[in-house]
Amino acid sequence: MLDRPTTAAKLPLITTKSDTRDILAHATKQAVDLEDYFLVDIDAHVSENQFWSEIINLIDNDVIRHMGLAQMERPGGGSTALTNVVPGTTAMVSAHNRIPHQTALLEKVDPDGPHHFVQLARRAMDALGLDYQIVFPTPMLPLGMHPLDELEAALGHAYNRQAFS
DSSP states (O other): OOOOOOOOOOOOOTTTTTTTTHHTHHHHHHHHGTTTOOOOOEEEEGGGGGGGGHHHHTOOOOHHHHHHHHHHHHHOOOTTTSOOOOGGGGGGGGTTTTTTTHHHOOOOOOTTSOOHHHHHHHHHHHHOOOOOEEEESTTTGGGGGOOHHHHHHHHHHHHHOOOOO
16 A cells, blocks of 8 residues: 555645545545455546547547547537537536536646556545456446447547556
């Protein structure tokens, strides 16, 4: 385990830049009592909206990739380009901005470290005392119901190529 704080200070207003370790400080205090247990979060979710352009850029098919990049340039089309997710429902992920930390992950990370998401996931895992996480994409959960097989396959393949190491 990483070196974890043993005290939890009163947290200021949570923003998109709040540190995961501060947000989960109280959970970290509780996690100390669970050190002897093997803990696995079997339903962790990643909001790939934060790095959707990286996924679109990994699409092998030039035409589909161009369609995705063009759609990302349109207002409201960025984080849902090519998916079968209705753009109007993506605001629900942040509970209509009542959970701002979920809206954009602007928390500072080591620029020379692994992928931004990996660093934040590791912080959360350590704060919660987790040994493993099974991570599921969130906006891509309905991918299997995409009406266009070619787009479904291209998005799935690009997502799997994304390097989260």
